[in-house]
Amino acid sequence: MAKITYRQALNQAMAEEMERDPSVFLIGEEVAEYQGAFKVSQGLLQRFGAKRVVDTPISEAAFSGLAVGAALYGLRPIVEFMNWSFSFVAFDQLINNVGSLRFMSGGQFDLPMVFRGPSGGGTQIGATHSHCPESWFAGVPALTVVSPAFPEDAKGLLKSSIRSNNPVFFFEGERLYGLEGEVPDADFLTPIGEAKVCREGDDLTIVSGGYSTHVALSAAEALSANGKEADLIDLRTIKPYDFDRVARSVRKTNRLLIVEENKPFAGWGAQIAYDVQHRLFDWLDAPILRVTGLDLPQPYNGKLEAQVLPNVERILAAARQLLA
Amino acid sequence: MVADDPAVAVAEPKAPASSLSPEIQIDLYRQMVRIRRFEEKSAQAFMRAAIKGFCHLYIGQEAVAVGALSVLEARDAVITAYRDHGVALARGTPARACMAELFGKQTGCSHGMGGSMHLFDRAHHFYGGHAIVGSHTAVAAGLAFAQQYENTGGVTLCLLGEGAVNQGVFSETLNLVSLWKLPIVFLIENNDYAMGTSVSRSSAGLPLVNRGSAFDMAGRTANGMDIEDVRAKVAEAINLARTEHLPTLLEVNTYRYRGHSMSDPDTYRTKEEIEEHKKSDPILLYRRKLEGRQVLSDALAKQIDADARAEAQDALTFAEQSPEPDLDFAFSLRFSAEDQIDPIPRPRYSDI
Incomplete structure (x- = not known):
């Protein structure tokens, strides 16, 4: 390595x-x-x-x-x-x-x-x-x-x-x-369509991808400091996404939070939320929540942009709502 | 013999002998007649709603595809816009496969997934059949890029309608092919009308062949009603592409007798204008020319016509009797099989 x-x-x-x-x-x-x-x-x-x-x-x-x-x-x-x-x-x-x-x-x-x-x-x-x-x-x-x-x-x-x-x-x-x-130093391939578990926990499932995975990871660590452990799934492939891996986690935690940088309307998280509620309705103890980019064109102003992007504060707020 | 000015392109009896062999002359004539009869059969089928969607006929323009494609080799690539039936037939795609595609059948050259505007035939290096105006010109440049990359010795012929010249991607593409000296010929089939908008109402800087000069491209014009003129000019351009990797922009003036598509009421031009153009019909002119050269007898002309009618009827019957593709087949086409990596899961989402 x-x-x-x-x-x-x-x-x-x-x-x-x-x-x-x-x-x-x-x-x-x-x-x-x-x-x-x-x-x-x-x-x-x-x-x-x-x-x-x-x-x-x-x-x-x-x-x-x-x-x-x-x-x-x-x-x-x-x-x-x-x-x-x-x-x-x-x-x-x-x-x-x-x-x-x-x-x-x-x-x-x-x-x-x-x-x-x-x-x-x-x-x-x-x-x-x-x-x-x-x-x-x-x-x-x-x-x-x-x-x-x-x-x-x-x-x-x-x-x-x-x-x-x-x-x-x-x-x-x-x-x-x-x-x-x-x-790894050796020649290797990562399969398309397979998610990766970045962190394991039993209290809620967080699904994310790309840079948002790092934001979600920071949030998950903050949650851990407060005694709540998140299963964090990094999708790696958005389409086709790894439904089975998401489902395994949701069956364990019964709570799903999706973090994506897309704007809220019809971002890929909406598809995942649809699929999970449709197929795992009985496994859910709370409504699925999404933390997305805000429904605005990206502002130049740095403080505003930080608010528009998914951030640790909004993820924690959503997680608290899910765990309440 | 080869006239630059369409006004003097009318062949007189006792035309001078051609440098082309009698066999080639007869074949050029035969290919045009095949397309004409095929298109007439397509029009009939469309009128009785056996062919759906859009259907853009090639009637009047036959000399362009036949003349241009007659100088290509098997290894060369051909790509065109949506008025593609004549181009596919001239390239060698069987009439049955073309007609079946118009009918949306499994036996069609695109297995019923493309339709009239999207004929494809990989075996004949025919890369479509493209219906977003101008879009395929960039794809054409990629075919030529690959031919150069692989050093195949092949060249690309890209036909486009004159309406495509005002799309930005066409200008971008001319810049690329000239900059990179790609082995390609762009042939503008100028039939005067982009749907209902005449060239003079859509395009500044006429003639259109001028569009290449900003990019230092060779430019030529040809009379699209004179098949030997088309053939000669395309041969010159193809040679330039093949031997010197220099692209050419060709403007070929032609005319369509039918509407833009079968759905076009044709209200933007007069009946008189259409009738006037029919006097320089490429098939009629070439028949007179070949008769003058004593290459084509009346009996042979009748035989060619009868064969073409029979081929079109056979294609129609074949199309009518062919099966429809089913949904599972359509889903099977979404993705190519993987052979260098593990298979990728491909859910349909709609039935999760």
Whole structure:
């Protein structure tokens, strides 16, 4: 095991998969000569050359569409969005083409591609740079949505995503890139669709994903100091999410709190809450609660942004309500 | 022999001999007639509601797809917009598979999941059939990118309607293909109308071929009613793409006799305008030309027509008699099987 950052974990994942499979290439803005806007692709140009680490003009629609064509032809593109908020100018490509072409062709074509980059708020870059669009893409039937919280999972899941024959939308975080964690030295894959238990407890279940998992972890520790122990489940994959793992925990604790950075209306937590109430109604001792981003565009002001994002205070308040 | 100006493209009897072999000339003629008869059969089926949704006919534009695709090799890639029946047929997709797709049947070339606007045929390197205007031009660039990446020697031909040139993604894509010297030809099928909006009401900076000049792309025009002109200009552009990896923007002027789709009442142009264009019908003109060259006899022309009618009827019967796809089959298409990682659970959510 070595201690590396989330950023380095992603870098290693791409490098290892590019080494393994010559059809894998990385394309996006500033991924090559600049070494990545957030340095996730550091060193890849030097190692793999300009043919496989491709700088683009600021043309998300064109280079996303180009990646679709390359995937239809059999290559395995990794498309980096400097920020997921910039992907919206390529929305047609992502929804109509990535989301439909395999199906509309009657299954003749595969789309083995990864779209990745940072999403979410917390760095005071305003509403247009702080979107958390996981749930929007999760609403498209053909898309797989992944959102790792820890370096080990970032590496293992990105490697699995690159090897998947299906399009994976991979959500990282500017606030996660510098986070350090132990990552195995040997080649490993983290399965898509499997959640991880970060912390065990019998009093309530907290389900979270991405950066919110770290906020939930802090809240769970605060709860523990007050004698209440939470089972904390980090989803890792948002769609398909690991219902069975959530269900096992809910059957034990009988209380469910969901923490997600999405806005409240139809965030992925709403789907989980629906599924759990539908299938585990008799196991619940209290209504399911969600702590989400507030229903506002992201404010620039730092104090306001901290209130808009899921935070420890709101999680604790919700937990107290659940445990009352 | 090859005219730049459509006004002088009308072939006279005793036309000079072509550099094309008689076999090629006959085949070009035959392919156009096949498409014409197929489309007439499609229109009839649509009128009696056997074909649903949208149905955009290729009648009038046959020389474009047939002439352009006639110079391609099997390894080349073809992609087009939603007026795709003629392109699929010209590429080699069987008429049965095309008609069955229009009928939404399991035996269709997209197994009933795509319909008229989304014909696909991987075996023939036909990458669709795309119905969001302009969207497929970026996908086309990716096909060419992959051909270059894999060094296949293949090139990509991307057909688009003239209405697509005003989509932002098309300009972005021209920039990319020129910057990266991708082996691709963009062929604008300019039939004068983007649905009901004429070129002059939608596009500044005519002719449309000018759109490539900002990106230093080679530009050419062709008379889309003259199949040999289309073939010659596309051959030149394909050669440039294949040997020098230089993209070309081609503007081919053509005309559709039918509405934008079968649902179009066609109120934005006069009957006289349509009749005037029918005088330069690509099939009629080429027949006269080949008769003048004594390549095509009346008997052979009749035989070609009879064969095409029979093929269209056979396709129709096949489509009518084919089974419908079922919901389980549709669900089976959602995801590709995994072979490098463990299978991913794929719940349907609706029946959790």
